[in-house]
Amino acid sequence: SRNPALSKAGLPVITFSKDITFHLNGDSIRVVHVSSAHTDGDAFVHFTKANVIHTGDIVFMQTYPFIDLDNGGSVAGVIKGVEMLLAISDDKTKIIPGHGNMTDLAGLANYHKMLTTTYDRVRQLVKQGKSLEQIQASKPTAEFDTEFKGFVSNDALVGLLYRDLSQ
Numbered sequence: 001s002r003n004p005a006l007s008k009a010g011l012p013v014i015t016f017s018k019d020i021t022f023h024l025n026g027d028s029i030r031v032v033h034v035s036s037a038h039t040d041g042d043a044f045v046h047f048t049k050a051n052v053i054h055t056g057d058i059v060f061m062q063t064y065p066f067i068d069l070d071n072g073g074s075v076a077g078v079i080k081g082v083e084m085l086l087a088i089s090d091d092k093t094k095i096i097p098g099h100g101n102m103t104d105l106a107g108l109a110n111y112h113k114m115l116t117t118t119y120d121r122v123r124q125l126v127k128q129g130k131s132l133e134q135i136q137a138s139k140p141t142a143e144f145d146t147e148f149k150g151f152v153s154n155d156a157l158v159g160l161l162y163r164d165l166s167q
Contacts, residue, residue, distance in 0.1 A: 034058055034081035038065070038098070040072025042081065046088060054096045055085060059111060061100025063150040064141070064157035067164070075119050075164045082112045099151065114144045122161040132162045 014020070022029040027049040034042045038057035045054040058081040060066070067073040089095065089105045096102050103111075121140035130138075139145075141154040148154075 036072055036074045036077035037081040038073050039068045052094045057098035059097035061097045061103050064148045064152040066152050067160050079115050123165050126165045
């Protein structure tokens with residue numbers, strides 16, 4: 001069943017297809033599109049003067065991420081998005097994730113390490129012809145399981161990685 005269409009009042013007034021910049025209160029606010037990350041329509045918001053980034057659902061802190069493969073998302077796209085965020089961050093950047101507590105450059109780098117490490121491990125096991133159950137049993141996320149838990153379990157993340165890499 002589909003949700004009913006929104007009224008005109010619920011539709012956006014400003015849209016963009018790639019990136020857009022607003023100038024407000026002496027700050028430049030960049031909105032940057034990241035393709036095929038959490039979904040096919042992700043963006044992050046960078047308040048350049050304030051040195052604050054809102055990542056949208058490209059970043060989940062304290063939990064493994066949900067990547068919506070059915071709506072254009074991909075693990076490689078999330079990793080690319082995080083790398084874009086790392087490139088514009090410094091030690092003073094305040095990073096507001098789509099889910100979880102505010103973080104900083106070190107926290108974002110750790111999130112990137114978790115993504116790339118687990119992605120590479122699962123990719124190697126998929127290449128070896130291992131089944132999802134065998135890969136989950138090998139615990140490719142073990143070193144990150146105490147830090148990332150809750151909304152998405154370690155087995156659910158491995159299932160997402162497996163499905164993404166097997167398509």
